[in-house]
Amino acid sequence: MKLLSKLLLALSITLYPALFMPVQAFTPDTGEQTAFAEKWQSYRHKGNTLVLHSPRGQIVIEYITDNSVYIHYQANGVKQLPGYLLDEKRLDENLQLDKQSITTSVTEKTDALSFSSTTSSVVIRHSPFKLAFYHQGQLKLEEELGYIAGKNSQGFRFKLAADEKLFAGGQRVLGMDRRGFKLPLYNKAHYGYEDNSKQMYFGLPGLMSSNKYMLMFDNSAKGSLDLGASEQDILEFSAGGGRTAYLVTMADDYPDLLDHYTSASGKQPMPPMWALGSMASRFGYRSEAQAREVVAEYQKQKMPLDAIIFDLYWFGPDIKGHMGNLDWDRKTFPQGEQMVKDFADMGIKSILISEPFVLTSSGNWQAGNDARAFAMDAQGQAKTFDFYFGNTSLVDVFSETGQKWFWPFYQKQLDWGIAGFWGDLGEPEVHPADAVHSLSESGQSALADEVHNVYGHQWAKNLYQGFNRAKPKQRPFIMMRSGFAGSQRYGMIPWTGDVSRSWAALASQVELSLQMGLLGLGYTHSDLGGFVAAETFDAELYVRWLQFGAFSPVFRPHADDSVLPEPVFHGEEVAARVKEALSWRYQLLPYNYTLAWENHSKGTPLMRPVFFEDDTLAGDALLDTKAYFWGPNLLVLPVTAPGVTALDYQLPAGNWFDYFTDQPYSMGKEGGKSKIPVNQETIPVLVKGGAIIPHAPDMLNTREYSGDELIIHYWFDAGVGESRFRLYQDDGQTLGYQQGEFTKIDFIAKASEQKLSFNIALAELAKKQLPGKQLSLVVHNAPHFKAVYLEGKRLNSSYDQSSKQLKLSLAFDGKPLALTFN
Template sequence: MKERKNHKPTRLLKKFGLATLLPTLLATAVQPALAQPTPEAARSYQSHQLLEDKLIITTSDSQVTLTPLNNAALEIHYQREGLKQLPSFARAEKLTNQLKSDALAQLSVSEEALRYSLGELTAIIHKSPFAIEYLRDGKPLLSEEHGFFANQTMRGFRFNLAEQEKLIGGGQRVLGMDRRGHRLPLYNKAHYGYTTESEQMYFGLPAVMSSNKYILLFDNSATGTMDLGASEKDVLQFEAVAGRTSYIVVAGDTYPKLIENYVDVTGRQPLPPRWAFGNFASRFGYRSEQEVRDVVKKFREEDFPLDALVLDLYWFGADIQGHMGNLAWDEKAFPNPVGMMADLREDGINTILVTEPFVLSTSERWDSAVAANALAKNLAGQPKQFDFYFGNTGLIDVFSADGRDWFWNIYKGLKDQGVAGWWGDLGEPEVHPSDTVHTVGMADEIHNAYGHRWAQMLFDNEKAANADQRPFIMMRAGFPGSQRFGMIPWTGDVSREWGGLKPQVELSLQMGLLGFGYTHSDLGGFAGGEEFDRELYIRWLQYGAFQPVYRPHAQEHIAPEPVFHDRKTRDITREYVKLRYRLLPYNYTLAFENSQTGMPLMRPLFFDNENNLALMDNKDAYLWGNDFLVAPVTAEDTDEVAVQLPGGVWFDYWNDNQYGGDSARIKVNLETIPVLVRAGAFIPTVPDMRNTREYSSRDLRLDYYAHESAAQSSGYVYEDDGVTADAFSKGQYQKLRFAGERSETSIQFKFGLEGDGYTGAPESRNVELVVHNWQQAPAGINAGSQRINLVKKENQLTENTAWYDKRAKALHVKFGWAEKNQNLTVTQ
C-alpha cells in the first residue's frame, strides 16, 4: 500500500474502500470466539473401494478420498452433495517424488478399521464413529477430533492437539514463533506500518508445522480462520466460508526431511537468476529517467556494487493517484525507456517494474480491459467498479483466460522492451469487495489465491516465451505452493523504526518453513520516519547481508539507498554490501539447496537440536545456511548481545573468538553484529565485484574453522552460468567439493569437482585455504606429492606457498586447483 503517513482511521476507511467490506468485517467481529459446527449425526463408514492408489470411502454423509502424494504425504478430500468444490491451488501438478513401485500404498481391512499405509505415513480409518488418525513409524502423529464439518455458512475440520505440542505456521504474523493459543484470520490483508504485533498481514498461510514433525495444510483459498487451541486448548480448528474441503498431511523423521516432503507436494522453488542475490536500488519511487541514471551513477561513484534497479509506480504516472492500470511509460518523465534499460543492462543492472492488478476507470487501458473481458464482474455481470485510495477501479480477473491473456500481453510488450523482472504489488488484493464475481467463484471463495494465480500467469507465460530463462517474480501475497512459480515475497510496508526491525527474523523463518525461502524485508524500513536514524538504518542493512534478497526500499523523504547518506553510514554499509557479494559462492549454494529440497536459506536454531523444544521459540537468531549463526541487533545503543546457541562450538566471524554451551554474550560495536561460524565449517568467498555478472570462482578463498570437536567436516559450492533455467537437471553445472579430516598430528584436505561444467566456468582455480584456530606453524604442508614452503611475511605469499599468522593463529595456504581431485595435508 502506497499510503502517506499520519492518515486517520476514518480517512483509511474512506480512501481504501473498506466501507465495502465493513458488513463482512462486522459480521466476523460479532461471531462467537469459535463458531461450532451445526450438530450432526455421528459419521459412520459404509463402504470403500481402491481405485489405482486412491482410497475412496463412502460414509453416512460424505465421500472421503485419500490420495497418496508421496511416501509421506496424503491428501484427504471430503465431498458432500451440494457443497461446491474448487480445484486444488496448493498441489503441484507434477509431483517430483511419486510413490515408488516398491512402496505402493498398502490397504488392510478389519472389522473396526481400515489401515492405509504409504511407508512413512499410515492412516487408520476408524469405521464408527468415523475418524482418521495418522501414524509415523507406528507411533501416533495426528488425529481428527470431529474431523470434517459443514453447514450453511461454514465448513472445515477439527483435530486433536497433544499436550506439549508447539505449532509454527499461519504465514506472516508477528506473534512469536509458537502460534499455539492464537486464532488466526485467513484473509490476506495489508498491514501498513506494522511493528511488534500483527495477527493479520499480507501473506497468510492455512498451514502449520508441528513440533511432532508433521505439516497440516488446508487446501482452501476462502476467507477463514485457523484456531490453534485458542478457544479449546486441545483442538485445532480450520473454518472457512466456502472453498475446497480438503487437507494434506505430511510427515518427516526430521524437520528438513519434513520440508522436503512438503515441497515435493506443493512444488519446489526454481533457482532464481544469480543477479537476484546482488544489491538492489529501490525506493518509492524514481520519478524520471534522469533520476534513474543519476542514482546508478551515484552507486558507481561511491563504490557500491549494484545488480538491479526497481521502479515503483511513477514509471506510469507523474503522481500517486489516477494512473494505476496505465502500465505504460510516462513519456514525459521517461522519454527513452528502451535506451535507458539497454544502458543499464550494458552496465550489468537489471530493471524491475512494479505492476498492480487494478485498472482505474480513469486509466488509459480501462476501455481496453472492458472490451477484452479482462475484469472481474459485479452481480449484474458488468465490470465491477469500486473506490479505493488510488481512484475508482476495476480488478483484473486472473482466474479467467481473458483476464490473463490481456494482462500478459502488457507484460510481454514491456519484456520485449528490456524489463528483466516483475514486482507484483497490492496482490492480496488490497481491496476486494465480497460481491466481486470471478470466473471460478466469488471474491471470498478465492481471495487468498489471487496472488498465487497472478504469479502462475506470469511464470507460465515467461516459461512459454523462453523456457531457458529464469523469471524474477516478487509478490506481496500468495498461497501455499506459490513458491513453485518462482514467487519471492517480502514482508510488506514495515514501519521505519526499531519496532519494525524486531519481527523480521520471525516473519522470514515462519514463511521459509512452509516453502517461501526468499521472504525478505524492505531493508531500513518502509513507512514513516520523521528523520534519518543512522544506527537503525545501519543495523537493518547489516542484517540484510544475511537474508535472501538485499533490497533497501522506503518512502522517499528519507533516502533508502546507502549512497545518499553520511560518510560513516556509507563506509559501514558498503562493507556489508561487498561482503554479501564476496559470499556469493555460499549464498548461491544455499539457493541451489532450496531448489532441490526446499530447505530455506534462513533456518531456525532448532534445526540444529531437534530435541530442544525451547529453541523453537527463538525469534531473535537464525542459521544462515548450515554454517552461519546470525543474531541481528534490534535495539539502539547496544554493545553486547545475548545469543542462544543450539550446542556445539562456534567462532566469531569477525575476530575468531570461540563460544560454546547454551548461550553466549557477544560484544558488538556499530560496525558489527553477532555472526558466528560453526566449528569445522568451510566458508567460500571470492574477490570484490561490481555486480554478479563479473562473478567467477577462479580466485577462491576457503576459510576452514579447525577444532578438535569437528574431526570430520565437508562442504561444497554449486555453480552454473547464473541464467539458464534447470541448469542442474541439464548437467550444466559444477560442484566444488571439499572436506577436512583431522587426526592427532595432521589435517588432510580433499578437493574434488563434479559435473560437466558450464559456460564461463574457470579451467583452473587459485585457492587460498585459511585454517583458523591453528596454534603453531606447521611442520609440513604437501599438495599431493608437492611440498609447499612457508614464507615469513604475508606479502611473500604466492602460489604453492604458505604463511602462518602468529597473531591471528591462522595458516594461509595458496595452491592451484586444476585436477578433478586434489589432496592437501597439513602436519602439526
C-alpha cells in the first residue's frame, strides 16, 4: 500500500507539478507582463457568451445579467481552479428564480470589438489587448494592462479615476474609503482588535466604487488587493494561483448595484424570524444546569429571549483536548437532548458551535482518518499539526469523503432538535500551506493557500445543502466567522470576531457592518458588549453597545465568561435599559422582517450607509460612520464615547423627528448641522419626515407575533407629499415564501398643508382570504384635523395637542381602506 501511494504521488507530481511546488508567503512578482497583449485572432458569439481566441489562450466573456458580466482569462498552460463567486442556480435550467432573458450583440469596429447587452457594453481593444466596461454609454471601469502573470503570481490591473472612492476588502478597520491601501487577501483571526485592523476574519476580494460599479475577483487563493497604494491611479489584484476571473457589475444607483450583484452571486435566503430576536451566548455555558439557570433568569426578569448558543464546552469540560468530539459531554450535559426540547417548548431555539478541527486526542480522529476525511500531506496521509487547542487534523470540506464523514454529526444535532449551526475558526484559523485538499466537484487537488479564502464558504455550502435535505421545510440558520464573496446565498450570518471590550472597538463595528453589507453580506454583526473582557466591567459601554445592537442585524451579546455577557447579570439599572432597547427591537419586528425581505429579494443591506439613501452625497460625505440608516426610514447615531450628552451631526435635507420623543429637526433643502441631545436611556434615532413604520405589540419571544395586530406609525410631513411602505409577512419559519406564500400590504400617505389621505391595500396575497387584522394608526406631527373619514363615514379618533399625535383604530380584511383627514 505504501509503494502504491508513492507511485501515485510521483505520478501526480509529474502531471500537476504546480500543485506540489512549495508555497511561500505570497509576494507579487515585479516586472509583470500582460499575457494577452497581442490582437485576438478570432471570436465566437453564442447566446450571452463571447469567446475570444488569442495565441496565448482564450477569454470567455459572459453576461450573467444585463448589468453583470463575468470575465475569465484562460492562459495556455495555467492551472484554473473552480469559481466560487457565481450563484449555482443560474446553471440549473429547471429553476426560474431570478431568471432574466439576456439579449446580446457584437459590433466590430476598426480597433475594437463591442459586446453588448441592453444596458451595458464590454469594449475589447485590439492592441494592446484590454477591456473597458460601459453602462448606459458611460465608461465605468477599464483595464490598464488587464491580465498580468509573473513567475509565482497572476492577476489584473485596472485604471482608477482620480476622484473615486473604494469600499473594499470586506472586514477591515481602516475607514470607509480603502483607496491608498494594499490589503492582504488571506482570512486571518485578529484577536482583540479595536480601531485598526488591516487583516481580519472575513476578507472579500473586491470592491464597490463610488462610480457605481462593483469589481469582484473570483479567486480563492492567497493574494493582495492594491487600491492605488503602489501607483496612485492603478488598482492591482494579485494571487498565487487560483482562477483568473472577475465579475463586473454596473448600475445608476447603489440599491440597483447591489441588486444586480446579488442576482449574479446569489441572494440571501430569508432567515427564520427568530433570528431577529434576542440571543443568549457566552464562552461558554459549562453545564446543562448553568444553561437552564441562564434561561430561567431571562424568564424571571421578563427579558426577551429567542435562542441560546452553546460554545465549545458542550462537548468538553475545558478548552484544550476535546475539539472534534462533537457530542454532549455527558458529565456536564447529562440530558442535553431533553434540555434542547425543554427550551424549544418555551420558544427558545438552541444552537451548537462546531469547528473544522479534529484533534488526534478526540475519539473521532481515527474514524475520520480511516474515512480519508482530512486534508492530506504530500505523502497522501492525514495532515496533522499543532495549534492552540492541541494536535489536530483539518476536515477537508472540499472532498466528497470529508463531506460524507462530517455531515452525520450535524444530522444528529438536527435530530436532537438543534435549530442552527455555528461554525467557528473557519478561516481556517490555522491552515498549513502544504496541506492538500481534494476538490471533488472539479476532480482537482489544491494546496491550502490556493483555497484558503474559500474554506468557510465551502463549509457553509455543505451545511446549507445538508440542512435543506434533512429539513426541507425549515429555514437554515448558519453563523460563520469566515467566508467568500457570494457566501450570502448559503444563508451565512457572519460576525466580526473576537473584538475587544472598549469604546474604540464599539465605534469600529459600524464600519465593519457597512463594508460587508455593501459587498453582499447584510447580516454581519458583532459580539455585543465586546468579546475580550477588560479588567473591569464598564456598564455604560456595555449598555451603549447593546443599544446599538437593537438596530443591528443580529442581537447577540457574547464574551469570555470572566465577565458575563448576558444583560440579566449586571443589576437592575443595566437590565432595565437593555430591556427597553429590546422592546424597541421587538416592536419593530414587522419593519425589521420587511428589511430581511428586501435583503433577500434585492440584496439591500439592513444597515445602510447614509449615502445609500441620499445619492446626492459626494466627497467625504460618503465616508460617514457616525450614523447609518436602519432600513429606509431610521437614522441611527450610536454613542461610542463615555459621558456623551449631545451629538453634533450633519443631518440630510428635510424634516427629521426623534424616534422616541418626536422632537423635530428641520434641515431645509440643503441639510445642516444639528446638536442632538443624548440621555442614558436611548441612543439617538431619527425618523424621516413622511416615514411609515409598522410596529407590533411588545413581546418576549417572536412566536408571540402573528402580524394580525399592528400599530402603523406615520410621521406627517406636508413637504414630502407622497410616501409609502410595503409590509412583508409570511409564516417566519418555512420555505413557503419561495413558492409565493407571503402577503404584502401597501401603506400610502399623501400629505399637504392641513390635509392627508392614507390608503391601505393588499399588494400580494398568498392565500385566498386574508385573516382579519386589527390596525392602530398613529399620526405623529399631526395638524389638529377636525375629522377623519372612511368612505364618507366619520371615524372616532383622538388627538393629543401636547404630543401632536392623532390615533385611531381600524379593521382590515384585505379590502382597500381609503382614509381622508380634514
